[in-house]
Amino acid sequence: MEEILKKLTGTIGLTGMEESAAQVVRDLWEPYTDELRTDRMGSVIGFKRGDGPKAERLRLAVLAHLDQIGLVVHKIEPGGYLRLHRVGGVDRRILPGQLLTVCGSEPVKGVVGSVPPHLQQAGEKNKVTSWNDLYLDTGLPEREVRKRVRVGDPVGYPTSFVELQNDRRVMAGADDRCSVAALTWALRLARRQRHKHDIYAVAEVQEECTGVGAYAAVYGIEPHCAIVVDVDQGRHEGVPEKDSVELGKGPSVSFGLNNYPDLVETTLKVAAAQNIPHQKFFWPSPYGTDGSTVETLHSGIPTINLGIPLSYMHSTVEMLDMGDVKNAGRLILAIADADGLPVIPPVDW
């Protein structure tokens, strides 16, 4: 599992520029799926046929988004300093002193400049550095920078993977590659484990910015039901209980709003039956994950949102618990084998 997650977070694939990450997913899913394709928008869709009789087999779509937040080069300044523009919800306060990688024709590393305390003007330290004063320094001469870096090149967070205590792991881009990892785990288990329904595994593009990937990917599948796997706020100091879930207590099973009640019931039932640790999480608002999109596609799709608890989301040090990722994978497969998934019969008006 750890190898899977390392592979998935080891490749930068910012929103709208997911191809290199898509290749990693295709390589991982190839041995576990019956069919594999990449749709027009760039999302990877894997099909794993169910074991149930044809009449009872439902089409179950399981989605996790492939893209991650980051930055792009938007200007090369005299001296070779690079101006950055954000892609997705980057809190610029994390940037000073950060080691980033420009992923152009060849990777170039750089550090985001910060004024040493010795050289600061009075009061400067009390102001958040503005985008105008942030830049990436590769240390290379301007001529060399212009040769290796182009405006528009993605700039990714560090791809290191750090082991902390208690199965906790730190990486950037766990949002949402850890869900892709959970989905990969489910497909892997599905080689030996029965699952009644057809699984359409989707690693979809562009969740962090436009949300467009989910529309296109689901359109071709017309699923009876959908599972959307994403990250939920992990609980740590300063985060209210109502907004968060605990690391190490299993994936969250959401209820309310974007979650179809019968599907929530079924999910809780199979989780209990198979002793899969999980925690219930009230979905407070239709905020911008693909769960809220998928529910409203076609003539409406019964959807459930599963969440992997993640602390320090959107930072370069996102933290998760490996057990939660595995259990999310188990839970996906348990749902794919469940009786009583909701089917809304179509009406020919």
Add this chain to the structure above:
Amino acid sequence: MLDKLSNAFGTSGYEKEVRELILGEISKKVDLHQVDTLGNLIVRVSGRARYKGPRLLLSAHMDEVGFVASEITGSGDLKFQKMGSTDDRVLLSKRVVVRHEDSGVPGVIGMKSPHLHKKREEFEQVLDYDKLYVDIGCSKKEEAEKLVAVGDGIYYDTRYFEQGGRVFGKCFDDRAGCSVIAEVVKGSPKLTGGTPFYAAFTTQEEIGVRGARVIGNAVKPDVYIAVEGTAAGEGPPSWIGRDASPSTELGRGPALSILDRSHIADPAWLEFVQNIAREENIPYQFKRFVTGGTESSVVQRSMAGVRVVTISVPVRYIHSPVGILDKGDYRNTKRLVAAVIRRLEEFKP
């Protein structure tokens, strides 16, 4: 040697690992060494018996800017205090190591995810260090107490690497100075022409120039050189015109200080060093911003006074997790220090 020294741990008062590393590298070349009460490593490099010139002492400080664990919270996180001056703005979303006895426990300084901010103004607030903590992956105080303790040193988890002619790493202030002196000692007598000299690798510079206060009285030198890593205040065009830009520049050779906030260099001694640089065709520059202090100040006050000068390797982003220096500057600093030692008998004030 710079790579090993940059990667080593040694916050103020915790210089043991750095000291042992340096001694291991140079012990064959020194005929006398002492670890004094304050933890300074003082060494003598013997030379020609008929040497008639002044007695020279060099020093560089071993300690780096870092942190110390001050409290273990109920949820197993570590509150910390700063050791040396750090701009709170470089702390967010960084990987660190907690040094407990001989083991390193990895951790992160995280922050609340942007999704959890209720108001836009929150993104404009600098987070003070005392609101932050190091997360090592524990959930309970008792769990953390088995691995770390109050008083443990904390440092940035930054690994040295080279790109183009530039090197990236932590604490080149002042491991660059340690490395220059250690390499000159290692290269003696070939580099130094058999001139006897003394060198001190000192402690606790970053918290008030503590260690170096005693080395002048111990060695009783006539002349002294502090070898430092100093701030290069370069940046993109928007920085030009700031009071501090540029203080020193990468690629223009070692920086000589005429004065800083703590001392004025001895004019005759500074003139001698400049002449050597010119005659040996070693590029050099002056530090052009009066800021900070160096060990020159306290050695100058030893006994009845010592002639002092500071020679520095320019480093961008000192006191942050990642600095950049130029390999040519490093080499030229070493050449200049070695040439001054080799021709020391010519100094007749």
